[in-house]
Amino acid sequence: MDKKKTPAPAVPADSVTADGMPDSDARADSVAGNDSVAGTDSVSGVGTAADAAPTDGAPAASRTERRRRAHAGQVRSRSRIMRFVVSPILLAAALVCAVFAVLTMTVWKPAPTVTASAAISTRYAVTDPGVLVLIGRQAGAELTSDHRVCVALATSQDASGWVSGRRHTRVTGLSSWTELSTRTLTATSVTGAGGPVAFKDSDLWRKVSCGTSVSLRTTASASSPLVLIIDTNPAAPASSTAGRPARLSLTWTRTHTTDTALPLWLCAGLLLLAALLCFFIFSLSDRRRRKARERVEGETRGDPELEHEREQDNVAGADAPRWANDHLRSHRRRDSRHRHSRRHGGIFSSRAKPSAAGSSSSDKDGGKAHSPVIEEPGRANMVARLQETQTMAPISAPIRSDGVGSEIDNGEGRPPSYTPPSNEEVQDYLRRLAQERLGADETLADGGQTADADDTHTDDTHKTEEDE
Amino acid sequence: MSALTISHRQTPGRPSRRRAGRILPAVLSCLLLSGLLTGCGSVPQPSAQAGQQQSQASLTAAQARRIEKAVHRVLDAADGSKDPSGLSERLSGPELEIRTSQVNVLKSTNKADARMILPTGIRQQVLTQTSGWPRNMLAITSTTSDQQSERLLVFNQASARTNYKLWGLVRLFSGVTMPSFAVSEQGTKEGTAADSGLVSTPRQAVIDYAAALNNIQLTSADKVNASSLSSADKARILRVTTDQFRTELADLDSSVSKGVAANEGTQKQVFTPDLDSIKVFRSSKGGDLVVARLDSTWTRTAGDGRLSQPASDAEKALFGDGKATSTMRVQYVNVVALYVPPASKTAKIQALGAERQPVKVEAVG
Incomplete structure (x- = not known):
């Protein structure tokens, strides 16, 4: 059939x-x-x-x-x-992310260095542990005055031993991105014999520099115990605590920067891919x-x-x-x-x-x-x-x-x-x-x-x- | 007709809802991303763990070298000027007295003592972890150019506002084996005079050695056992090995005794340890290296009608134009380095090096 x-x-x-x-x-x-x-x-x-x-x-x-x-x-x-609706919107969002990423890499890029300063009025000043490595591992100190001053690099124990019992200034960190935060410690009983050793001749310092405008650079690890110690009146007798005005500037060099542009680039790429998928x-x-x-x-x-x-x-x-x-x-x-x-x-x-x-x-x-x-x-x-x-x-x-x-x-x-x-x-x-x-x-x-x-x-x- | 088509007809508003569902997440994502960019955050603050020093030497090797060079400069200046007045800048303790005596002898005799040579080469640095004061450090030099033995240097910093000074110097005995210490970066721990777990405490070890020096002729176990000393004194002497210093002193004592005896005189040297200035360094193998000062007084009495004279060129230089009498008393500064091993049945205190220098010669009587 x-x-x-x-x-x-x-x-x-x-x-x-x-x-x-x-x-x-x-x-x-x-x-x-x-x-x-x-x-x-x-x-x-x-x-x-x-x-x-x-x-x-x-x-x-x-x-x-x-x-x-x-x-x-x-x-x-x-x-x-x-x-004509979804794809353009996604494309515009991708463009916005890309623009932000470029701005982050250029205009909004963090400065490679941070400089903060503070006025020192006491004879001695010591930075707290960790201040030198506050931003990156590299730091530079500059001490300016109209007279001779000295700045040295030492361990926190040695610096504390030198200024023990004497009125001095502690640099504790940053109060803002341009100003150092400080506090003054009053004198207590002086411990240890005051020998005739001059500030610049002490065996305690890793580095020391004296002059009217002195600078000192250091590179240390995050757990480094090194601090800065300053004598604004090194010519005075050891027993004297009279200080002379000076200005301390600390400059940190950023060794590690957070890549904030990468997430924006990734987002822009994903949005662009989504726009292309929607379109095609x-x-x-x-x-x-x-x-x-x-x-x-x-x-x-x-x-x-x-x-x-x-x-x-x-x-x-x-x-x-x-x-x-x-x-x-x-x-x-x-x-x-x-x-x-x-x-x-x-x-x-x-x-x-x-x-x-x-x-x-x-x-x-x-x-x-x-x-x-x-x-x-x-x-x-x-x-x-x-x-x-x-x-x-x-x-x-x-x-x-x-x-x-x-x-x-x-x-x-x-x-x-x-x-x-x-x-x-x-x-x-x-x-x-x-x-x-x-x-x-x-x-x-x-x-x-x-x-x-x-x-x-x-x-x-x-x-x-x-x-x- | 397909189910898909029918479902579209039944829900005409769904496409607009889907469109809104796609647009809204994109807009929210952009807003969130922009939020990431706003604000740079607060200023960083030092962490609480910053500056917590791990086991670390209080000095760096570079600092130690600067100290050693400073000491050499002072020594060279004093030797060159034959003026010991500047020695106190970098010398202290027994070494200041010894070196001062040596420079005075040099000034008097114009002949340098070979023992004054201090090699500049450092074979080993033993840096300590002590963060407070007083603090010490060790250094072992190389041999001298004329093949003299190595020197063991002990540096001391009394306070934060003083510098390191050479406190003690001993000439190591030939063939001696030094105890091992931790690496310089890590730092060696300083001990105390009362450290336990050893053959004897560092304090007792110094006492034992002084007892051995005070019985200088008992240089063997047979002699010790045959002596009339108490058992405690015998035990002290037997805890100490015979060393080059004791042997030399025994020979010196023997020869001086013969001479004095011939003149119907007497002589006796008494060693007194300085138990307040003992320096203790803990070895990595468990024992202690002890550096101690022993002051000794050598009293020589000549027979009736005779004068007791200086026994060496150094004593002569120090006595100078003094008027001799029948009794002469000479004060010596002795520095010994002892190794006190961990407690065991056969372990004994071993002297590693010593230094001896007359510092004062006076006619008595």
């Missing part, structure tokens, strides 16, 4: 249920209608249905068309939003799917085997939900994977059997591994399918070069092609189907005999009842 390809019947308007889904009953009827068309008696039946179809199918077609246009419009709107990728999702599907269908159009599989998988009808055909695809994949013989018989396999002119295809199909058609349910576009099925030829049979559906055995076990029904037959069928869905009784009387064995039985029964 030639394989009769049943066209996708139009879904009548009133077959759509309240939730917007096509009426399952109407769909079942359309399946039955397909079945009836597939039989040898389908020619006249189709012709009869086709006569009545245009009158009731036009409103359904226009609604479908409107829905398709609305969906396409949504797709275009979303694409425009991604491209996220805005093309539907179109890409459609093109991909068209590309796949175009690639497989010339492949009779894949076309045959698609036809077999589409037994439930083009407007049926995709899950209706899933069981066929899973069966096909299992068969091809395990190389078992094809399913013979079954209630659906007969619908896809080739025409009588060709030999039984089931034997030839059996045992042969066919490439499964990979379909993605998530990308199903029912509207497009409806459009295609309505505008395409009723039966999407592989087009052979000879134009005639003849049994061709190309040695690879492919099923032979079949002759598609004529356009008139299809139109008749559609008319009949529409009438059946709408429940019009006059169509049956005008439509005459049609269709397949099952529906024939039903129609005959209906006629018989009418006659009675």
Whole structure:
């Protein structure tokens, strides 16, 4: 029996249920209608249905068309939003981050040195431990005065021993980025014998420098105990505590700077990447799917085997939900994977059997591994399918070069092609189907005999009842 | 019709909500990023752990070298000018007296004592961890150009406002093995006169050695045991090994005794330790290096009608134009370096070096 390809019947308007889904009953009827068309008696039946179809199918077609246009419009709107709203916003944010990063590296870059100063009025001054390594490991001290002063580098214990019991100034840190914080300690009991050793001659100092303007540089670790000790009146006797005014400046050289620009650069890069993704990728999702599907269908159009599989998988009808055909695809994949013989018989396999002119295809199909058609349910576009099925030829049979559906055995076990029904037959069928869905009784009387064995039985029964 | 399409139709407001959901995080991110840039933060403050000195020498090697050079300058100046008046700038303690005597002898005799040579090369520096005062440091010189033995130098800083001075100097005995000390950067710990866990405390070790010197002829265990000393005194002497200093002193005592005895005279030398100025350095192997001063008085009495004269060129120089009598009293300053090992059954106190110099010669009587 030639394989009769049943066209996708139009879904009548009133077959759509309240939730917007096509009426399952109407769909079942359309399946039955397909079945009836597939039989040898389908020619006249189709012709009869086709006569009545245009009158009731036009409103359904226009609604479908409107829905398709609305969906396409949504797709275009979303694409425009991604491209011309979201992407520019992300791009602007990336630009802002980049600008901030550049400013951080140039105008806002921390100065390499920090200089703070304070006036010293006591004879002795000592920096607290850690002040010399407050900012980086390198520090320089400069002591300026209009008279001779001395500055030395020593351990905190040695400096404290030298000034023990005497009034002196402690430099404790920074009160601001330009001013040193100081505090004055009053005299207590003098401990240790005061020898005749001059400040600059003491064995306690690691480094010492004396003059009217003296400087001293040091590089120390974070835990270094070194401090600065200053004598603003070294010429006075050791027992004297009278100081002379001097100004101490400490300059630190930053040895480690926090890279605050790097996070900004990273943020700018991520935002730029997001903008590009929105512009090129996220805005093309539907179109890409459609093109991909068209590309796949175009690639497989010339492949009779894949076309045959698609036809077999589409037994439930083009407007049926995709899950209706899933069981066929899973069966096909299992068969091809395990190389078992094809399913013979079954209630659906007969619908896809080739025409009588060709030999039984089931034997030839059996045992042969066919490439499964990979379909993605998530990308199903029912509207497009409806459009295609309505505008395409009723039966999407592989087009052979000879134009005639003849049994061709190309040695690879492919099923032979079949002759598609004529356009008139299809139109008749559609008319009949529409009438059946709408429940019009006059169509049956005008439509005459049609269709397949099952529906024939039903129609005959209906006629018989009418006659009675 | 696809479920996707139907779902879009059922929720027409969803695209705008999605758009808002994408834009809002971006705006918030920009605001947060800008917040990072505002403000430079407060000024840094010294940490509480800053300046907490780890185990570290109170002097650097460079500082120690400067001290040694300063001492050499003073010594050279005094030797060159034959004037000991400037020695107090960098000398103190027994070494000041010894060096002063040596310079006076040099001035009197115009002959330099070979023992005055101080090598400039330093074989080992032993810097201490003492952060307070007084504090000390050790240095071991190389041998002299004429192959004299190495010198052990002890420097002392009495207070923060005084400099390090050479307090003691001993000539190490030939073939002696010095105890090991911690590396200079880490610094060596100074001990006390009462350190325990040793053969004896540093204080007792000095007393024991003085007892051995006071019984100078008891240079062997047999002689000690055969002596009439008390058992305690015998135990003290037996805790000390026989060394070059004791041997030389024993020989000197023996020869002087023969000469004095021939003139029906007497002689006696009494050693008295200075227990208040003991310097103790802890070895890394557990023992102590003890440097102590022992003052000794050598009294020589000639027989009736005879005069007691100086026994050496140094004594002569120091006595100068003094008028001799029948009794001569010579005061010596002795400095000894002892190693007191950790307590054990066989360990003994060992003298590593010594120095001896007459500082005063007077006729008595």
